[in-house]
Amino acid sequence: xxxxxxxxxxxxxxxxxxxxxxxxxxxxxxxxxxxxxxxxxxxxxxxxxxxxxxxxxxxxxxxxxxxxxxxxxxxxxxxxxxxxxxxxxxxxxxxxxxxxxxxxxxxxxxxxxxxxxxxxxxxxxxxxxxxxxxxxxxxxxxxxxxxxxxxxxxxxxxxxxxxxxxxxxxxxxxxxxxxxxxxxxxxxxxxxxxxxxxxxxxxxxxxxxxxxxxxxxxxxxxxxxxxxxxxxxxxxxxxxxxxxxxxxxxxxxxxxxxxxxxxxxxxxxxxxxxxxxxxxxxxxxxxxxxxxxxxxxxxxxxxxxxxxxxxxxxxxxxxxxxxxxxxxxxxxxxxxxxxxxxxxxxxxxxxxxxxxxxxxxxxxxxxxxxxxxxxxxxxxxxxxxxxxxxxxxxxxxxxxxxxxxxxxxxxxxxxxxxxxxxxxxxxxxxxxxxxxxxxxxxxxxxxxxxxxxxxxxxxxxxxxxxxxxxxxxxxxxxxxxxxxxxxxxxxxxxxxx
RNA sequence: GGCGCAUUGGUGUAGUUGGUUAACACGCUGCCCUCUCAAGGCAGAGAUCACGGGUUCGAGCCCCGUAUGCGCUACCA
Numbered sequence: 001x002x003x004x005x006x007x008x009x010x011x012x013x014x015x016x017x018x019x020x021x022x023x024x025x026x027x028x029x030x031x032x033x034x035x036x037x038x039x040x041x042x043x044x045x046x047x048x049x050x051x052x053x054x055x056x057x058x059x060x061x062x063x064x065x066x067x068x069x070x071x072x073x074x075x076x077x078x079x080x081x082x083x084x085x086x087x088x089x090x091x092x093x094x095x096x097x098x099x100x101x102x103x104x105x106x107x108x109x110x111x112x113x114x115x116x117x118x119x120x121x122x123x124x125x126x127x128x129x130x131x132x133x134x135x136x137x138x139x140x141x142x143x144x145x146x147x148x149x150x151x152x153x154x155x156x157x158x159x160x161x162x163x164x165x166x167x168x169x170x171x172x173x174x175x176x177x178x179x180x181x182x183x184x185x186x187x188x189x190x191x192x193x194x195x196x197x198x199x200x201x202x203x204x205x206x207x208x209x210x211x212x213x214x215x216x217x218x219x220x221x222x223x224x225x226x227x228x229x230x231x232x233x234x235x236x237x238x239x240x241x242x243x244x245x246x247x248x249x250x251x252x253x254x255x256x257x258x259x260x261x262x263x264x265x266x267x268x269x270x271x272x273x274x275x276x277x278x279x280x281x282x283x284x285x286x287x288x289x290x291x292x293x294x295x296x297x298x299x300x301x302x303x304x305x306x307x308x309x310x311x312x313x314x315x316x317x318x319x320x321x322x323x324x325x326x327x328x329x330x331x332x333x334x335x336x337x338x339x340x341x342x343x344x345x346x347x348x349x350x351x352x353x354x355x356x357x358x359x360x361x362x363x364x365x366x367x368x369x370x371x372x373x374x375x376x377x378x379x380x381x382x383x384x385x386x387x388x389x390x391x392x393x394x395x396x397x398x399x400x401x402x403x404x405x406x407x408x409x410x411x412x413x414x415x416x417x418x419x420x421x422x423x424x425x426x427x428x429x430x431x432x433x434x435x436x437x438x439x440x441x442x443x444x445x446x447x448x449x450x451x452x453x454x455x456x457x458x459x460x461x462x463x464x465x466x467x468x469x470x471x472x473x474x475x476x477x478x479x480x481x482x483x484x485x486x487x488x489x490x491x492x493x494x495x496x497x
Numbered sequence: 498g499g500c501g502c503a504u505u506g507g508u509g510u511a512g513u514u515g516g517u518u519a520a521c522a523c524g525c526u527g528c529c530c531u532c533u534c535a536a537g538g539c540a541g542a543g544a545u546c547a548c549g550g551g552u553u554c555g556a557g558c559c560c561c562g563u564a565u566g567c568g569c570u571a572c573c574a
Contacts, residue, residue, distance in 0.1 A: 010573095048573090102572055103571095104572095114570060115498075116498090118498065118570050119499080175501080179499075179500055181571095184572050186572080187572040188572060189572080193571090193574090194573070214503095214567085214568065216568090217568070242567070244567075246508085278509095281509065282510095283510095285510050289510085289511065289521055308510085311502090311503070313508065326523085327508075327523055331524085338535095380536065381535040381536070455533085456532090458532035459533060462533065463533095468533090470533055472535090473531090474533080
């Protein structure tokens with residue numbers, strides 16, 4: 001059978017960048033090997049799963065360009081099958097009914113509770129095979145079940161032995177059975193549990209390679225036991241190093257908020273290809289060390305063997321808007337904004353402008369040449385798509401804001417500009433052919449005659465015409481804005497008031 | 498507590514079977530370019546390769562221990 005991988009997120013919130021990376025690596029591996037990339041929504045936790053989340057996951061994958069094949073699978077739809085499988089294991093004697101009353105756990109303190117219980121068991125010398133219901137006779141078990149007594153179903157793990165598998169990333173992994181409790185397959189309310197569901201679904205979907213986060217590394221042993229009990233072939237595993245927060249702690253949705261959400265990057269103007277490129281470099285590096293890689297190059301160079309084992313720190317500074325996410329991601333995005341083919345950038349800028357009511361249909365036909373030229377000029381110093389509607393607003397609308405600092409620095413500082421700028425407007429208006437060159441000549445001539453430095457007029461114009469202190473070469477800006485707008489804005493005097 | 502995994506400049510990563518001054522990218526500093534800001538070019542700061550032992554003529558690479566971090570240890574996923 002050909003190679004099949006899957007991405008199996010649980011729909012309990014937006015798509016986490018760590019999950020997105022798992023999806024990417026699965027997808028890359030499928031492309032690389034000619035295999036299939038499948039999607040399964042693990043919504044067995046009905047309480048926490050939401051439809052919005054499922055939608056956002058699908059949108060996120062689409063945004064990153066990670067198309068999945070075949071029908072997506074909803075794990076909850078297979079619950080009956082999972083239950084049946086567990087019951088079959090009971091009949092075969094590979095699992096047993098546990099009539100121990102369920103002990104409720106407070107969700108907030110589970111981690112601690114689990115650790116405490118484990119510690120207590122270790123101290124009291126309780127072994128993992130001590131469950132009294134392990135060896136209850138089948139008749140008695142059947143009777144109690146028939147009498148309506150509630151029970152959970154647990155897998156019967158042998159007393160002696162160990163599981164072993166070779167992880168493609170982490171190497172050979174051993175675990176003694178004594179370290180694994182008889183795992184619960186079915187809750188007392190009949191609800192199938194995670195480890196059972198993944199294994200059965202992976203078998204059903206014919207998954208040959210399981211590529212997922214390192215947090216599942218030790219779970220894998222339990223799952224291997226399950227594959228054995230179910231008589232199925234064990235797939236290959238590749239676990240991915242985790243992505244950590246700057247303090248090297250867990251990067252969580254709860255603690256770190258939107259910076260871990262993939263949609264944030266879309267909403268803040270990232271280019272999908274750029275973010276995908278950045279994500280690929282977390283825990284993996286191409287053999288030739290080149291970092292800006294197209295999808296095709298990514299696919300071509302990718303290999304599971306080159307993934308390394310230490311966790312990656314996602315470097316950002318909370319409470320600092322300038323460093324709201326990893327600097328390298330920001331740099332990479334700017335790199336894409338600057339260098340990608342304009343035709344590919346254009347639709348993205350169009351969407352951005354449209355969302356801000358700055359888009360005009362002429363940009364698509366009559367003014368297309370102007371639009372492309374403008375993009376090419378201004379994108380050189382932009383970092384995200386947002387910049388086109390914010391910093392770039394003055395190129396697409398006469399209704400733009402003046403930056404206070406810029407006005408102070410480039411206009412108010414020298415009162416002569418109150419006269420010089422309108423004078424410049426006159427000169428520009430007189431030009432018969434209006435280009436960057438003629439505008440420059442006119443400006444320099446005026447500067448010379450007025451005995452001021454050209455820079456004074458140039459910087460003053462920049463703020464007067466674009467509201468900003470920074471931007472492209474001013475003569476190019478005159479050209480882009482055109483004679484009419486250049487003249488009007490130079491003359492307006494708006495920022496003086 | 499037990500088990501597992503990890504540990505190369507601030508961050509992401511390279512470092513072939515152990516062999517001269519530990520490489521690249523982001524970020525940072527300075528200079529050049531220049532009408533500003535970027536970009537670009539040049540130069541530079543920053544790592545006793547977590548720590549301690551050991552093996553070896555020689556270790557970031559091998560072995561042991563320690564520390565720290567993370568993960569798992571649930572009738573969560």
